[in-house]
Amino acid sequence: MSATMDARPGRRLPVPPRPRTVGSLATMAVVIAVVVGLHVVAVHETQFSLTELVSGWRGIWHFLFGAPATATIKASAGALPPDLSWHIVGPGLYQCLVTFSMGLLGTTLSIPFALALAYLGARTTSKNIVVYQLARGLMSFLRSVPAFVWGLIYVTAVGLGAFPGVLAIITHNMGVMGKLWSEAMEETDRGPLEALRSAGASSAQTATHAVLPSVIPQFTSLFLYRVDVNVRDSLTLGVVGAGGIGFVLTQAIQEFQFNVMMTYVLMVMVMVIALDLLSAWLRRRIAQ
């Protein structure tokens, strides 16, 4: 950065004062007051307390390294070290496969429904405002109910197991993926679409000939992302009785076998990281 040329400073002029409307400072003050107030209420309502966390160290110690039996509670094994014996790890691997299968199947089987909802719920493709609003509303409903609540509903219908888990993922995911896909379609360049429309193509034709071909990369990328998320969701589905690694993990906690629980937590961690890396790598390949 040596100045070989004479980089002389330019002429200076005073900077005029920044125009500021009278209301803007007052508005800012009100906004800050409201935000701070909401946080005060939130701290109070959640009984957020760092002192309690510190004074509860004994519980954390017992959880990590085990607790002796008391009159009311039986002795528990601590989370450390995890139980890495094969009769725990072997079934754990199988349950991981179940969890992965639930996430994958749930995402894949929701594709047609998500596609239909995305098509009806994107401004670029949906001409009828009533249909558009209905589709958006349905997608909002499907995704505002968490997958594990869908899981509880399906468990009462078809019983315990991985099958209600798959149904729950399908139901929740068609709302989420439909929304993500419809937004991808709305963000595409309208130019090619208008070119085809001026050529006399119907809205369904512009969708299949202009919109869909341009959004295939985004669709695939969002799909991979959803597989990733849904496998993690299937984990919590196990907690409500829908099978998989989440189910045996809950069992271990209920039986105070924290060392077994730790083994499953580690396996989940490995699976989630592996899946995340795989999905990120695939998405990068697609983006190129």
Add this chain to the structure above:
Amino acid sequence: MPPLTTSPALSVRGLTKSFGPQIVLDGIDLDVHAGEVVSILGANGSGKSTALRCISGLTKFDAGTVSVGGREVRSGERVPEFAMVFQKIYLVPRLSVLENVCAGALGRLSFWQAWMPRVFPDEVREEAMGCLDRVGLATRAHDRAGRLSGGQQQRAAVARALCQRASVLLADEPVSALDPAAAEQVMRLLRSLADEDAIAVACVLHQPDLARRHSDRVVGLISGRVTLDTTPAALTDANVDALYAPDYITEGGLI
């Protein structure tokens, strides 16, 4: 007329650049003197923009030399003497015009002297006001850049280049996105920067008419080679047709 006795502000010799097997620049020579406006014409793909990007250090070149004021610049090195103006303008739309112009000074400021747009030192803000006044936008200093018209935005981008205290202005199709009146205004501004501030201006254009009226010299590129270097007065329609002819040939004689 440019003072041809002095050494050129910008001097390029044998500039070569390939993207994979495709040779984009095939040994370009170009001199631009202080106070001179040189227009660069050529069909799409002839290497005009790549040449400017290689000179400014945004793209690395393979061989050849680029010198500013007699000092050689390494491939990929970005020096404060070169300022770039873009076809798509590239102001930050949500920042004020003044903050955009101040950003031209970032190269000579440490991170903590301007860690965010609101906190540029007063002397930089005052200098930026001077630059804005130079391009006729002093009254719009506190407006958001995105609110300005295309022509005003491009003038603000030129002010950013002035705030950089550049001695060489590299303009890559600065008026291609503007209407004729705004384009004329921007070209007059570039002309006056050369005349009054002795800045060397290299300007890629697609409009032979603007090149004729505002530049001292016209350089033509075909397939990464300089095939034409003439005065505007000597630039004939045949010259221009020859520059844009390769398009017709490669596309099967379409006219």
